[in-house]
Amino acid sequence: MNQTPTHHTEPSRLFESRAARLRNDSLSTATAVYQWEFSDAPGEDCYLSTSSDQPPRVHRGRHPAPTTRLSISLRDHLLLLSGQQDPLTTFTTGRLRLSDGQGNPLPFPAVQRLLLLLLVEWHVTPESIAAIEASGRKLDNVTEIQRVKDLSREEFERHFASCGQPVIVEGPVKRWRASSFTPHTLRDTFGELPMSIFVRPASTEPAPQTARPTASQERTTSGRTYVQMTLREYIDTVLLNPPPLAPGELPPYLTANSLDASLMELIEYPPFFRPEAFIRPKLWLGPSGTVSHVHRDLIDNFLAQVWGRKHLRLFSPDQSRFLYPRRVDGNPFYEASDVDVSAPDFEKFPELRHARHIDCELRPGEMIFLPAGWWHYVRALDMSFSVNFFAVNQTPRVLTSRGAQHSGGNAEA
The missing domain is CATH 3.30.1050.10 (SCP2 sterol-binding domain)
Structure with a gap:
């Protein structure tokens, strides 16, 4: 590590x-x-x-x-x-x-x-994106996300990573120290850590506005608005006392904050890749109703659920042509979709009618593998504490298993 x-x-x-x-x-x-x-x-x-x-x-x-x-x-x-x-x-x-x-x-x-x-150790190219999308066409018969226990690294590589297929692994997160924490003990132990809270989407995003918590500092970057507050402030004013929401409004969301060193002792890296493959894990914390709208990461990703349940709607990489993708700030590892799958507008986005999706639920103690290129929409069904792991420092496994060597890629897991 x-x-x-x-x-x-x-x-x-x-x-x-x-x-x-x-x-x-x-x-x-x-x-x-x-x-x-x-x-x-x-x-x-x-x-x-x-x-x-x-x-x-x-x-x-x-x-x-x-x-x-x-x-x-x-x-x-x-x-x-x-x-x-x-x-x-x-x-x-x-x-x-x-x-x-x-x-x-x-x-x-x-x-x-x-x-x-x-x-960064590897770089997305048009050829790698095309290869990722081509791999999705081989999964047309996948209609549900498998749930497995006691998955070995070899089984994970052979049955899921090498073919770019998502899987939910039951149980590993229950062993984390984080699983023994409650909102109160998390606040009392780590409450002084500074956090950035997402409160307003960019004008081009399909998401509605979010409620505005009181905070010491507000900053707009990339068209999105964040407020800066301590973890204690967020837990007290949002997580334990959710603000009243107007119709269609979303709660403030602690999204993708890199874990502080003091929090790293509470979690474990997914056992399927080298720890060096990942950048610093990301913390996601919020009340029921927080949403991540449809997007895809062009890197392999694990999402681990500590508290609460999340509903995920997944689209295979080969469904991109129906999802109206767009780049955000030119970020090569991330693409958003202009569609709102929770309230689809088929007149504005007629191709969306043809998109095939798979729904699943991620429960406490579970971890889902989201291979590079899989589109996902995520909604918290309960108060939720999640951690995700982006494998930025290695080529997506679906590409290396095909023998493709892409710029800067590391073929070893």
Whole structure:
């Protein structure tokens, strides 16, 4: 398991080996200066320079005229470099701020390619997406999600991972320390941890508005609105005392917060992949009625349920042509759908009529494997505590089992 890096690690030294990844990319020939500014350790500031007449280089200190500024805490920066945190979530939760040389805010796509080259072990290509969707056509006869117990790693690989088929594994999460916690003990033990709470979707999303809790800070990133509060505040004001909701309104949702080191001792990594395959696990916490609208992750993903039940509606990768997909902020690992499967509008989205889906329920103590490319809609049926694991640092198993080698991919699990 990766260890959380300390503040004593010199960032520029860690950067130097990563910068070599840019040498064969067009980014390396564009004249630019990317300045990293550490809010909690300005003495560790460094910048990356690229130009057509010399290889990418990392320098200590501050450049007088950078083209792009990346403002982040040193701790979050080191978590990114060690693969324990992902850049998009760090940006959308407000912990990574981007601006041009004059201080004007920049969207995430302005640095996405750079960060992916520096941080991620494999990269999505049009060919890999086509291969993932082709694999879905072989699963036309799958009409329900299997539930299994005591699944070995070899059985998981042979029957599910290699063919890109979801499966619910019963029982493993019951062994976690987290399963012994209640909302009250979670609050009393970890209540001071800072959290980002999703309260309003982007205007292009099909989701309704959410209720607005009282919070110390509100931030809008990528068109979505988050509020910053402690775990104690969220549990007290939302989880234990859900706010009144207007018709069609959704409750505030603690979504995809990277687990703090103190919470890591409460969980275990899925036993089917190497721990190094995953970035830092994500915490999802909310009252009944929280929703994740239809989307797909182009990486293998495990969703573990600690408390409560969740209803999932799944669509095979080959159903993409019926789901009106769109990219969000140019994120290559994530695609959203314009449709609302809970209230389908067949006049606006006529192709949706042809989409085949599978419904299932994820219960406390269970874990579902969602192979790369599977579309999913998720609604909490009860107060819910979930953890998910994104295998960003390895190629999806359905691709490696076909003998396909994609950019940066690791064929070993």
